[in-house]
Amino acid sequence: MSKPPAISDRHRRTRNDHAQETAEDYVEAIDEVNGASGKCRVVDLARQFDVSHVTVTKVVARLKREGLVTSEPYGPLELTEAGRQLAAKSRRQHEVVYQFLLAIGVSEKVAAIDTEGIEHHVSKQTLDCFKRLTEQLQGK
Template sequence: MPASPSTIDDYLKTIYHHTEWQTQPVTPSILASELGLAPSSVTEMVKKLAAQGLVSHRPYGPISLTDAGTLRATSVIRRHRLIETWLVREFGYAWDEVHDEAEVLEHTISDRLLAGIDARLGHPRFDPHGDAIPAPDGTVEREPFVLLAEAALGHTGRVLRVSDRDPSLLRALEEAGIDVGHTVTATGRDAVQVDGGPTIELPAAAASAVWISA
């Protein structure tokens, strides 16, 4: 049975996301875990994607996007992130509320409406979480970064990106003043100074969800 376009898009997005902010390659088992699917189902789907020229994969090895797969993945991600930005700027959504809405809308709005949204927003380069919005040709601009959990003590950098995977963590970070564009200094394993203020303790897992400039 042929896979639906939205299913294909979800696989390509997940593969792209996995290596967007770190270098560990994605394997079928990792992909199955991230998608919440049985490994056997993922293996069959990866074979279909490879047959369509969207991914490269050898048995028991990592999965990588081909040029065609990357272009399709970045096209969907561009839609998703523009929609998230639109919902925050135009409709007053909080940054922890936009992901699920965008997941639905990215498959339904027309290219004409997307172009109108992009123009109205002034062609933004980043979404509310700091993720780069790919250009129409798939290119992405991103400055050197380091995961806060891996930053050396005393390292100071601007918050470039905050993971949107856990809405409750997003809210906790916002309450702590850790938002995209603010400056943080790593003062301990789970402690930072924000914009030169006093040291604050981070919520659990926060340091592994924040990327700062290198």
Template sequence: MASVAIDDYLKTIYHHTEWQTAKITPSQLAAKLGLAPSTVTEMVQKLSAQDLVSHRPYGPISLTDAGERRAAAIIRRHRLIETWLVREFGYAWDEVHDEAEVLEHAISDRLLEGISARLGHPRFDPHGDAIPDADGHVDREPFVRLDEVAPGHTGRVLRVSDSDPDLLRALEAAGIDVGHTVTVTGRRSVRVDEGSLVELPSGAASLVWLSA
């Protein structure tokens, strides 16, 4: 089994439960990977045989301890590279994902740790996602998704999903990026840093996580 393919499966399962608690189903995993359900079912069985995932037929999929460690290691590589590209090479936060996908499989452990040291061992990537440490541990404070809170809630932007580059750029232009404070004023409107009101693009509120 190709190592890259294994990593892609484990990363996708890991990502699914980072910012919510429901375990991923085989159909969700197939949709996220853009693969046929039968292909995913076969691969999940192989991963289960290697003790990387826990899965019963037709049930949800979760990572074992070994799977979690391996997923955290590759995610650490990806997010450190994204942070490196933004800080050292002037990439915008909507440009780094595809580059990191390639580089995460190419650089050595020595170079990766050199990058981490040069950056001051960052805990979060440009999108606010936690960077696992060398042991796979992450720091994450209580959070809530912007579209799930009532008007009046105020919180710091902890994370902005990079799943839609166009919405990512729109949110950045509106000042809604990691570290800023927003107060929810309506279903699609917020006040940024106690300043002006901002009307959110359709679908954008589901991409932003605030401190709870």
């Protein structure tokens, strides 16, 4: 039996996961809004996340520094290639977790809510297991 990771390692991973969570949520939302209406503005994100314009502006500034988003002053938000890749990865993780929760009998409503937290904190290994078990449970 292997030794569990040190407590400091587990907490470090959780802090890193939290730092990435907002970026994943925002790039996924920008991608969705752009796909639905052709353009995404700060006000769209403020409405979607039920936060202030200032909060969104600060997050978008961070996403720009990280090379995930571009925009001109007062212009719509656009994802960079890195932003599009992160949005696609987030969407795939979301779907794997959601389908797993449904496969084990969680209601659609609860699965939708729980997926929003789990998807950001699950390792690739765990996601692979979720996917494999989902396929087994669905008889695929």
